[in-house]
Every structure is written in C-alpha cells, then in structure tokens.
Amino acid sequence: MASSFELTTLGHRIRHHRLARGYTLDELGAMVGVAGSQLSLIENGKREPKLSLLQEIARATETEVTELLSREPPNRRAALEIELERAQTSPFFRQLGIPPVKVTKGTSDDTIEAVLGLHRELQRRERETIASPEEARRANTELRLRMRETSNHLPEIERLAEKQLKAAGHSTGALTHRTVSIMAEQLGFELIYVSDLPHSARSVTDLENGRIYLPPASIPGGHGLRSMALQAMAHRLLGHRPPTDYADFLQQRLEINYYAACCLMPETSSVAFLTQAKKDRNLAVEDFRDAFGVTHEAAAMRMTNLMTVHLGIRLHFMRVDGDGAISRVYENDDLPLPTDVTGSVEGQIVCKKFSARSAFDEHNRTTEHYQYTDTPAGTYWCSSQTGTTSSGDFSITVGVPFDDARWFRGRETTKRGVSHCPDESCCRRPDTEAAERWSGKAWPSARVHQYMFSPLPRGMFPGVDDAEVFSFLDRHADG
Structure with missing residues (x-):
C-alpha cells in the first residue's frame, strides 16, 4: 500500500x-x-x-x-x-x-x-527550542539518575577509546599531545591552534576541510587541550547529530567528556593502578591524578566511572563553589544531598559541616584534606582538595561510606563533623541570640546569579552563537 x-x-x-x-x-x-x-x-x-x-x-x-x-x-x-x-x-x-x-x-x-x-x-x-532553567535542571537530573543506575560506567565508550589509543600506538603513561594529533589524523582531521575562537565555543570542527580549531594555550591543569581535542573527535566517533533538544545536548556532552576521560585515563591501566592502590590500602585521588597527568577534578570524576564496577566501592563526587553551591555532583552511596522540587542537586547549597565546605578554612591548600562526617544516612569519609580560578574558589571532594574508608590514604584522620541537614537547625537557621539581636535591623543586598533567570541561548547547539562560529569558519576556510 x-x-x-x-x-x-x-x-x-x-x-x-x-x-x-x-x-x-x-x-x-x-x-x-x-x-x-x-x-x-x-x-x-x-x-x-x-x-x-x-x-x-x-x-x-x-x-x-x-x-x-x-x-x-x-x-x-x-x-x-x-x-x-x-x-x-x-x-x-x-x-x-x-x-x-x-x-x-x-x-x-x-x-x-x-x-x-x-x-x-x-x-x-x-x-532551536529555548530550554528554561527548570527544563535544563530536569534534563540534567534525569541524566544523572540514569548514570547512577549504570554505576556511571559506559563500557562501549571504554572499548572504543582503548581501540583508538591502540591504533595510535599508545600503551602506557600519560597521553601526549603528539598521540592526540595522531588520533586526529587517523580520523582525517588536523589540529589547528588559533587565538580568535568564538567566545561561546571551546573548539570548532570544520567538517568540510577536516580541521579541529583549538585555543593556543592549555587551560590550567595541563590536560586541557588534549581533552578538548578528544571531545571534538568523540562527536565524530560516536556518530552524533545536531542535538534535537537540551536533554540530547546534555547526553552528547556527557559522552564526549567520558570518551576524553577514557583516553586520558584508559580503563585497563587505570583499573590496574587503582586495584594495586586498594590492595596497598593507599587509594588517593592525588596519586591517580599524578600517574596520568590530569587535573584533580578529572581524576576524581574518573574514579566514579571505575571504582564501583571494578573495585566494588560506592562513592560520591562533588565540585563545590566558594559560596557552597554544588556545581557538579555524582553519588551512588546515598550521601544526603540537598535537592530542589525538580530533584536537581546542582546549584543547591551543601551543608557547612561537609568537608567540601570546611576545606576552605584550611591554610594549606596544596594537599588533600580528610574528614569523617556523621549524617542522618550514616558516617562518610571524605577527601577534599581546594583550588582557585578566575571565577573564584572551588573544592573537589571524593567520599565513601565509613566501611570503605579502610582502602584510602587519610583514613586515620581525627577530624570529624556532624551534619543534620536537611534539618534547618543544622547550619541554615541563625543562632538564636544573633537572630534576636539583628531581627528587623539588617537589610543585605543579595548577590543573584544572572543564570537563574536566563533561558539557555538559542541555536542549533545550546549556548553557541551560530553566527559567530560561521564567521570564524569563513575567516579560516582558505587558510
């Protein structure tokens, strides 16, 4: 018919x-x-x-x-x-x-x-649907919960990354810029470093001329350019098409970040390293970081991909801004985290008693800081490292339930916190005496984050200025 x-x-x-x-x-x-x-x-x-x-x-x-x-x-x-x-x-x-x-x-x-x-x-x-902040939070929450069900592990991307690394001749050690260039060449791309990238894009891929444009200098941490180049290649390897909605955009972003992490910290060698560290009862984010030449945050996040599946350890990861707001999070160990009505954690203020906040008070910020925290869901051991960017302070935290602390360096710490959150009396309600003293006598001016009210920018790729990108490609097409 x-x-x-x-x-x-x-x-x-x-x-x-x-x-x-x-x-x-x-x-x-x-x-x-x-x-x-x-x-x-x-x-x-x-x-x-x-x-x-x-x-x-x-x-x-x-x-x-x-x-x-x-x-x-x-x-x-x-x-x-x-x-x-x-x-x-x-x-x-x-x-x-x-x-x-x-x-x-x-x-x-x-x-x-x-x-x-x-x-x-x-x-x-x-x-080019405009995603409201609420839609974005819902999509991000749904994606986080789906990844929690898989223990944050994507075996197909793991295998793809190891295949590409092997084809480029990489076996052990930190992934070099030269090897990343070879990986790009095998896909038919040339890596080109320019100083006039569109301000809304981290990289731009010219599919017609086989070029991947990157910024001229690495971002702090040493692995920035490698990661950005790998992410750009991942779009092609994973068969991505222009995202149909914001949820699709988030899924693609997760997959390219995951692929880059797999290349920088390959599953086989990473699991071998972590397994030995667990055997030695000396697991530490900073050792894992240094072994593969990546940032502390990248190493901490990569541990969430591998430790539950391969080492049987449930854990949580948080990046927290200096004001206490959670900017990135993953947990499968039932750590009590603040959520809004959509179930979103990002943007919520974490308990002041958590090491993710108390680490900001430490004088020595070059090493990890350890803490046990009693919560309504049980006791957790955490390792936190602080840092600073142009936008302010931040902390990176990896933590596990009390019983699994025995595998980590820093388990002997005597520092301990007690959190009753989400009980308001824990850290959100003001001291009774201070409240009586200042009630009706203070009028602070709130610092409101503009993104709270702004819809995500329109365009085929959310947040990217299409006109700026196309103008950039015209300038470089004959170069």
Missing part, C-alpha cells in the same frame, strides 16, 4: 501528463474506462489506482507506468503543493490548531512559497 505522499505525487504526475495531452478528466476517464470523478480522486491522492488502470492511463497519455510511478514531482508547482501538504499534515502543525491553507488553481506559486516560508521558520524555531 502506497503512502499518502506517494499517492499525492502519483496524482500530480497523472494530472501533468493528462494536461500535457489536453484531456479533460471526463475525456481521459472515458478512454480508460472510469468516471471522471473517480479519476479526480486519484489525481488528488485520495484513492490508489490498480495496476491495470495505471497501465491504461499510461497508454492513453503515451507514457510509461514507471514514469507515472516516479517519486519526483513532475514540475515546480507540484513540488510546492506536495511540500505544503506534508508540512500541514505534520504533528507540529496540528498542534498549532490552525486550519490548513487550501490550495486551488487560483492560488499563486508566490502565495504557496510564502506559506511554506512560514512553515520552515516555525520548524527551525522548534528545533
């Missing part, structure tokens, strides 16, 4: 050949043995003709059945009418609740093109 659009095209082709011979509907109908009204239904795509009737129509119009059955519209007018019918029967158009435009002989081509232009613009805007 033919589809409605195949029948529409067939009807247009029959009408085209009928008119080319100068026949009316009744005249052609008499020649092929059907009423003109029946032939009209066929030409309008409302009825599917039998093969025997098609053969008669082909004979009468001096053409071939294969010509009538071609999927190409017979002329420009037919193409416009078919495209308009397709647009007006789409689920997106039906959701608008607008009656479709009826095309008659008197409807000009310019009118149809104008209506089609409106349809195309509506569809473009639908693809």
